[in-house]
Amino acid sequence: MNKIKADVVEIFLSIQGEGIYIGYPQLFIRFANCNLNCYYCDTLIKNTKTGKLYKSQDNYQIFQNPVSIEKLYEFIGCFENNYYHSIALTGGEPLLAINFLREFLSHIKNKNIFLETNGTLPAALLEIIDFVDIISMDFKFNSVVRQSIDYSVYKEFINIALEKNLYIKIVVSDDLSDDDLKIFLEFGIPNYIPIVIQPITTKENKIKVSAKKIIKIQQLLMQKFSDCRIIPQTHKFLELL
Ligand code: SF4
Structure with missing residues (x-):
């Protein structure tokens, strides 16, 4: 019996509402x-x-945290009769639960593992990269998230993530500047990596960034990235979990 446990907020079957796998059914585990x-x-x-x-x-059961690895397998088993494309590890930041994930993922067989991450914990990614199939990484600009992220961690993270099927989402607001975009263009990300421009959606489900600005960002990024799409958070409009 493994003693490692993690706090899990919710487990649910839904569709992916963001990024290039939009619309696929997934089993979400939110750490x-x-x-x-x-x-x-x-x-x-x-x-x-x-x-x-x-x-x-509309039918849920409450469980106590923290949950064990065995318990999480049991919860996943509740969905064995459902179709889903992949297991989405989301959060929060799932890589904070690295000790749990290392053990948990090593026993998962015949499932695609989809990691949704803020891209700031490269050492943790390295530990589980062999078990992950798809990585959806956010690149958050300090001007947009109004905090100070050391961008060098993104560089380290991307270098590891390139081994797998990686795409990068950039969250945009009116605060995003041309200087931010210049940093992104010169960051050394290979030009074949798909880039998703995701405008911030407010809690009232409104997109606050003007269409003109979003199109301008796309035009700038397409100077380098051939696969660069504007995709908002669709699950909010569908009122899905
Ligand atoms: S939006 Fe920011 S604070 Fe919230 S889960 Fe994502 S990275 Fe963390």
Whole structure:
């Protein structure tokens, strides 16, 4: 019996609402806690005493945290009769639960593992890279998230993530500047990596960035990246989890 445990906020089947895998059904495991503190964060990452297992969108069961690896396997087993493209590890920042993930993922067989991450924990990524198939990495600009992230961690992270199927999401707001975009263009990211421009959606489900600005950002980024798409957070409009 493995003693490692982790705080999990919710487990549910839904569709991917962001990025280039949009619309695929996924089994989401949302881990608690994050090492960043974005002012617009809309995820339930701090309620850690209990978690919710949604067997369907309106039928859930509450479980106690922290959960063991065995318990999480059992929860995943509740969805064995459902179709899904991949298991999405999300948060919060799932890589904070690295000790748990290392053990948990080593026993998962015949499932695609999709990691949604803020891209700031390269050492943790290195530990589980062999178990991950797809990486959806956020590149957050300091001007947009209003905090100070050392961009060199992104460089380290991307170098490791390139081994796998990687795409990068940049979250944009009116605060994003041309200087930010210049940094991104000169960051050394290979030009074949898909880039998703994701405008911030407010808690009222409104996109605050003007269409003109978003198109301008895309035009600038396409000087380098051939696969560069504007994709908002669609699950919010569909009112899905
Ligand atoms: S990185 Fe994501 S989960 Fe963490 S605070 Fe920012 S928006 Fe929230």
